[in-house]
């Protein structure tokens with residue numbers, strides 16, 4: 001007989017409210033999403049990628065890049081490099 005466990009999603013306490021994350025760098029501030037531009041230097045040329053959205057700590061100012069954002073930045077840069085080469 002298979003026991004079907006029923007998990008009732010426990011509601012998290014309000015301390016885990018969405019969009020509020022402790023800074024991994026200093027452990028004190030909270031990070032919030034910011035929109036920045038990043039300039040990459042490739043073979044002596046500069047390429048600027050706009051509209052990237054890392055999280056920035058409101059205490060130490062450290063930028064935290066998610067894997068998805070880094071991938072997005074990589075892809076945007078790759079497109080710019082391709083355009084420049086064309």
Ligand SMILES: [Zn+2]
Nearest residue numbers: 023026057060
């Ligand atoms: Zn911090």
